[in-house]
Amino acid sequence: MTTLNHIELTCPVCASDFSSQTVVATNGHGGKRTDFHERASGTQPLPFFVHLCTQCGYAGVTRDFDEDVALTDILREQVWDGLAPTVHEEAPSGSLKYEHAAKVAEWQGYEPRYLADLYLRAAWCCVDEKDTEAERYFRRKAAWRFMDALADFDNIPSEERAVITYLVGELWRRIGDERLANEWFERVVAEIVDPVEQSWVMMTAHQQMVEPREWFD
Numbered sequence: 487m488t489t490l491n492h493i494e495l496t497c498p499v500c501a502s503d504f505s506s507q508t509v510v511a512t513n514g515h516g517g518k519r520t521d522f523h524e525r526a527s528g529t530q531p532l533p534f535f536v537h538l539c540t541q542c543g544y545a546g547v548t549r550d551f552d553e554d555v556a557l558t559d560i561l562r563e564q565v566w567d568g569l570a571p572t573v574h575e576e577a578p579s580g581s582l583k584y585e586h587a588a589k590v591a592e593w594q595g596y597e598p599r600y601l602a603d604l605y606l607r608a609a610w611c612c613v614d615e616k617d618t619e620a621e622r623y624f625r626r627k628a629a630w631r632f633m634d635a636l637a638d639f640d641n642i643p644s645e646e647r648a649v650i651t652y653l654v655g656e657l658w659r660r661i662g663d664e665r666l667a668n669e670w671f672e673r674v675v676a677e678i679v680d681p682v683e684q685s686w687v688m689m690t691a692h693q694q695m696v697e698p699r700e701w702f703d
């Protein structure tokens with residue numbers, strides 16, 4: 487079961503006080519999809535790891551609302567121009583929260599891998615929101631940023647390159663681009679640094695090319 491708790495936050499852009507929910511405890515007993523989307527039983531915790539101010543649209547994880555967060559005037563303008571117009575609801579969806587958090591992080595110059603993770607989480611929320619078009623849109627955004635991250639060799643530790651290469655393939659597979667998916671699955675073997683520890687990555691990449699699975703066992 488997922489346990490949530492109310493927290494009070496102050497928006498660093500517009501100074502509004504608002505309450506949000508945060509995750510106290512969760513479990514992974516709902517299985518794990520082959521894109522690493524872990525499911526809990528009962529309420530899915532994913533939308534509650536990120537918070538959004540419905541006055542201006544600013545979003546982020548809890549630390550993005552810390553008192554010492556310093557934002558530039560340019561960023562404030564970007565939030566008002568780019569995010570405020572798209573917020574109409576009192577209770578924004580998980581995917582919207584992650585999308586806004588990703589944009590704020592992008593404007594702040596965060597690493598592509600961090601952005602990729604936020605977009606991937608937006609896509610996962612779309613699965614639960616049953617919005618397949620938006621799901622594909624966010625999967626694409628995540629795939630591109632993971633590809634950017636892989637292109638920069640200082641960005642991802644060598645022992646993580648194989649699994650992220652696999653994930654890029656899996657994202658393209660779930661987007662429906664089989665050619666790109668297979669291209670990335672085939673690259674996995676060249677990224678292996680520990681054949682024993684990482685044999686599962688190699689096997690899974692192969693599996694997804696010949697007989698794709700939606701869930702890990």
Ligand SMILES: [Zn+2]
Binds near residue numbers: 497498499539544
């Ligand atoms: Zn705000």
